[in-house]
Amino acid sequence: MITQALVSQAVAIQERRSGKPGQAVYSGRSRTILERGFYAFKSSSWLIVISGFVEPVFYLLAFGFGIGQLIGDLEDGAGNLVSYAAFIAPALLATSAMNGAIYDATWNVFFKMHFGKVYQVMLQSSLGPLDVALGEISWALLRGLSYSLGFMAIVTPIGLVTNLWGLLAIPAATLIAFGFASIGMAITSYLKSFQQMNWITFFLLPMFLFSGTFFPVSVYPEWIQTIVQALPLWQGVELVRSLMLGIIHPGLLGHVLYFLVMIAGGLWFTTVRLKALFMR
Amino acid sequence: MFATAKEIVISARSLTKKYKDFVAVDGIDFEVRRGEAFGLLGPNGAGKSTTMKMIASVSQRTSGDLSILGKEPNTQGPEIRAHLGVVPQKDLLDRELKVWENLFTYGRYFGLSRKFLKDKVEELLEFAQLTEKRMSKADDLSGGMQRRLAIARGLVNEPEILMLDEPTTGLDPQARHILWDRLFRLKEQGVTLVITTHYMDEAEQLCDRLIVMDKGKIMAEGSPAELIKKYSSKEVLELRFGTDKNEAAAEQLKDLAERIEVLPDRILLYTQKGEDLLTQIVDAGLNPITSLVRRSSLEDVFLRLTGRSLVE
Ligand SMILES: Nc1ncnc2c1ncn2[C@@H]1O[C@H](COP(=O)(O)OP(=O)(O)OP(=O)(O)O)[C@@H](O)[C@H]1O
Numbered sequence: 001m002i003t004q005a006l007v008s009q010a011v012a013i014q015e016r017r018s019g020k021p022g023q024a025v026y027s028g029r030s031r032t033i034l035e036r037g038f039y040a041f042k043s044s045s046w047l048i049v050i051s052g053f054v055e056p057v058f059y060l061l062a063f064g065f066g067i068g069q070l071i072g073d074l075e076d077g078a079g080n081l082v083s084y085a086a087f088i089a090p091a092l093l094a095t096s097a098m099n100g101a102i103y104d105a106t107w108n109v110f111f112k113m114h115f116g117k118v119y120q121v122m123l124q125s126s127l128g129p130l131d132v133a134l135g136e137i138s139w140a141l142l143r144g145l146s147y148s149l150g151f152m153a154i155v156t157p158i159g160l161v162t163n164l165w166g167l168l169a170i171p172a173a174t175l176i177a178f179g180f181a182s183i184g185m186a187i188t189s190y191l192k193s194f195q196q197m198n199w200i201t202f203f204l205l206p207m208f209l210f211s212g213t214f215f216p217v218s219v220y221p222e223w224i225q226t227i228v229q230a231l232p233l234w235q236g237v238e239l240v241r242s243l244m245l246g247i248i249h250p251g252l253l254g255h256v257l258y259f260l261v262m263i264a265g266g267l268w269f270t271t272v273r274l275k276a277l278f279m280r
Numbered sequence: 281m282f283a284t285a286k287e288i289v290i291s292a293r294s295l296t297k298k299y300k301d302f303v304a305v306d307g308i309d310f311e312v313r314r315g316e317a318f319g320l321l322g323p324n325g326a327g328k329s330t331t332m333k334m335i336a337s338v339s340q341r342t343s344g345d346l347s348i349l350g351k352e353p354n355t356q357g358p359e360i361r362a363h364l365g366v367v368p369q370k371d372l373l374d375r376e377l378k379v380w381e382n383l384f385t386y387g388r389y390f391g392l393s394r395k396f397l398k399d400k401v402e403e404l405l406e407f408a409q410l411t412e413k414r415m416s417k418a419d420d421l422s423g424g425m426q427r428r429l430a431i432a433r434g435l436v437n438e439p440e441i442l443m444l445d446e447p448t449t450g451l452d453p454q455a456r457h458i459l460w461d462r463l464f465r466l467k468e469q470g471v472t473l474v475i476t477t478h479y480m481d482e483a484e485q486l487c488d489r490l491i492v493m494d495k496g497k498i499m500a501e502g503s504p505a506e507l508i509k510k511y512s513s514k515e516v517l518e519l520r521f522g523t524d525k526n527e528a529a530a531e532q533l534k535d536l537a538e539r540i541e542v543l544p545d546r547i548l549l550y551t552q553k554g555e556d557l558l559t560q561i562v563d564a565g566l567n568p569i570t571s572l573v574r575r576s577s578l579e580d581v582f583l584r585l586t587g588r589s590l591v592e
């Protein structure tokens with residue numbers, strides 16, 4: 001039969017956090033949300049996962065090795081010549097990280113918010129909204145990271161990573177995925193219909209095409225450059241490209257900072273929204 | 281921990297909840313003591329679920345005071361929720377997960393160890409009679425099974441206070457009685473129960489004390505027996521004269537009983553001795569199509585207090 005301890009384990013566990021800052025919104029257990037993600041994922045469709053991963057690979061083949069033959073070598077920004085494939089590979093890596101994270105943080109989160117009841121269930125337990133935000137964003141990040149790891153596994157053997165700095169592209173991709181997951185979930189939490197969700201896709205495509213992915217932004221007039229440089233994908237592309245081409249300079253920290261702000265902002269808004277939606 | 285029998289575990293003062301301008305809960309006061317079964321009774325829209333959600337710390341009150349185990353829901357939500365088992369009115373199962381995963385992951389949210397949960401999940405599957413359905417998707421269960429799963433889930437963290445919002449709605453009579461039995465046993469172990477229901481028999485069976493709510497306000501408070509004694513007579517005589525004739529008959533009957541209620545389909549006469557009154561009425565030449573003498577119930581209390589029937 002159902003047993004009843006004097007002080008339940010759940011209470012003992014929670015009391016350890018008593019009095020700590022943020023105890024109203026955070027219980028320090030977002031990993032349990034990742035676990036839930038794995039259980040749900042086991043029975044989900046692999047096709048979607050794979051299709052998201054192969055997309056940037058197709059771009060690399062078509063543009064890098066196809067069109068690249070017509071273009072020849074490019075100047076990499078530090079005065080060295082690089083092949084066109086080596087120029088776009090870092091950009092596609094950043095895009096992989098973005099795609100994976102965004103896919104999960106937007107469409108999947110939208111479904112869970114409006115149809116899956118998943119967050120109501122979580123918030124009924126002793127988790128707080130920040131646990132849920134962090135857990136779900138981390139889950140989306142993992143998808144972004146796995147896409148970019150897959151991409152690395154393809155571009156490294158074919159010689160597109162030429163120096164050791166290139167290994168830092170993996171943490172960089174993690175950062176990028178984290179940023180996009182965070183902002184993606186925050187934005188999704190404000191959207192109410194599928195129609196609004198389509199705006200995200202509508203915005204992502206031009207950002208992908210024009211963020212210095214396939215050609216340097218120096219081709220634009222100054223003011224367009226400024227706009228593009230404010231976009232997160234450009235920040236990510238610049239970061240990964242510099243690392244993979246071995247052009248290391250303090251300016252890279254600016255890109256890192258950009259993503260840290262994006263992560264913090266997304267987490268904050270997501271937490272606020274989860275509270276507003278499910279704890280009103 | 282259960283030392284003071286009368287320790288107050290939930291206390292509400294002028295508790296109010298507004299959704300925009302609409303007042304769903306309108307300044308209610310009540311206290312729940314440890315180990316008792318406390319009921320919230322009322323028609324649709326009375327504010328029962330809203331009150332439950334505020335106690336469960338998943339909804340913020342608009343004004344008033346609320347304290348659960350001496351804690352403040354606005355700042356200590358997760359800590360309060362660790363003590364509570366919650367069975368919401370809408371089942372809110374994780375539809376992407378299997379039956380056992382619903383129990384397991386929910387336990388993990390509380391930080392419970394996998395080892396602990398391994399046994400706990402088995403125990404609860406048995407409790408909910410869902411052992412055979414463990415590998416089904418929660419979404420594929422029947423309505424009553426989903427309800428049972430939601431109830432089992434509410435017990436994962438071994439709560440001191442179990443909040444049940446219409447626990448037996450959608451259960452078949454057998455499952456309903458099994459649940460009552462389980463709830464009694466939990467109560468014996470010292471678990472405090474807070475229950476909302478539309479079923480009078482359920483409230484009379486399960487609740488030590490209850491509040492009757494309507495339109496966000498408390499209409500009455502007490503044990504089922506007290507309430508019946510205070511607001512109703514010992515017996516009720518129910519008469520049917522046919523839809524068009526009830527009103528006319530009521531005119532003639534109204535001085536015979538302590539109180540009379542004319543419902544669309546029948547007339548209720550409140551009296552100490554139902555059989556005697558019936559004889560008197562038949563002798564007077566009135567011929568009801570059907571008649572029934574029964575004990576007063578909470579349903580009558582509710583009718584008296586609100587002029588409306590509880591189950592609409
Ligand atoms: N999230 C919400 N936004 C706006 N109004 C709400 C919300 N939740 C509840 N209400 C309103 O508050 C009132 C009380 O609702 P509540 O769910 O507490 O009633 P209840 O007593 O549980 O009724 P039932 O027996 O039908 O479950 C209703 O009029 C309802 O429409």
Ligand SMILES: [Mg+2]
Pocket residue numbers: 328329330369445
């Ligand atoms: Mg309700």
